Amino acid sequence: DTGVSQNPRHKITKRGQNVTFRCDPISEHNRLYWYRQTLGQGPEFLTYFQNEAQLEKSRLLSDRFSAERPKGSFSTLEIQRTEQGDSAMYLCASSSSGDGFYGYTFGSGTRLTVV
Amino acid sequence: GIQVEQSPPDLILQEGANSTLRCNFSDSVNNLQWFHQNPWGQLINLFYIPSGTKQNGRLSATTVATERYSLLYISSSQTTDSGVYFCAVATNQAGTALIFGKGTTLSVSS
Numbered sequence: 063d064t065g066v067s068q069n070p071r072h073k074i075t076k077r078g079q080n081v082t083f084r085c086d087p088i089s090e091h092n093r094l095y096w097y098r099q100t101l102g103q104g105p106e107f108l109t110y111f112q113n114e115a116q117l118e119k120s121r122l123l124s125d126r127f128s129a130e131r132p133k134g135s136f137s138t139l140e141i142q143r144t145e146q147g148d149s150a151m152y153l154c155a156s157s158s159s160g161d162g163f164y165g166y167t168f169g170s171g172t173r174l175t176v177v
Numbered sequence: 178g179i180q181v182e183q184s185p186p187d188l189i190l191q192e193g194a195n196s197t198l199r200c201n202f203s204d205s206v207n208n209l210q211w212f213h214q215n216p217w218g219q220l221i222n223l224f225y226i227p228s229g230t231k232q233n234g235r236l237s238a239t240t241v242a243t244e245r246y247s248l249l250y251i252s253s254s255q256t257t258d259s260g261v262y263f264c265a266v267a268t269n270q271a272g273t274a275l276i277f278g279k280g281t282t283l284s285v286s287s
Contacts, residue, residue, distance in 0.1 A: 093273075095273070095275075102279075103279065104263050104265070104277030104278055104279055104280055105220070105263075105265075105275075105277050106277070107273075107274040107275060107276070110273045110274065117273070118273050118274055120274070151218065153220065155220075165210055165222045165224075165225035166210065166212075166222055166275070167222060168212075168219070168220040168221075168222070170218065170219055171218060
């Protein structure tokens with residue numbers, strides 16, 4: 063297993079465009095999380111999936127943001143009509159619910175720059 | 178919501194020195210994790226430690242849940258220990274919606 067994989071690593075987009083990021087979790091992990099991190103801050107929770115069900119969404123996740131996890135495997139995070147304030151590192155993490163250890167494994171992130 | 182405070186905000190050490198990082202939280206938690214974010218941005222899980230003490234090599238952590246704090250000890254620090262150390266907590270065991278502190282930035286020089 064190669065850990066949590068995120069693509070692309072970097073994305074530069076013009077304001078108003080739509081962008082989509084992909085996360086491939088560790089295969090045996092049934093929980094998947096999206097976080098956002100801006101410079102100098104800790105990551106902020108965006109949303110959480112258990113298998114294919116989206117069970118929790120932060121108030122930070124405006125209507126322009128949507129996340130999916132079809133078939134409970136990889137996940138996508140889409141941002142519509144991007145704004146400069148969306149510039150950040152978008153982090154994906156996964157964990158397992160079955161072994162009593164609830165620690166996260168994070169991916170390397172996708173850095174979004176909106177110009 | 179739950180508040181997480183980490184101290185100190187910045188720490189500068191010579192290689193070989195020991196250090197203690199502290200995390201205070203404002204409510205009972207069922208999930209507490211320590212992470213290291215290296216200079217390239219990768220977040221590495223160091224400990225899942227909602228209570229008790231754990232050790233992994235030169236690192237150890239203790240959480241006193243009743244007093245709402247956790248400590249991360251780094252012994253014989255190395256330059257590769259540099260980066261930001263985050264404490265993150267959640268009130269549910271599954272750890273959904275982890276709340277992160279602002280982190281402690283550690284710089285270790287040779």
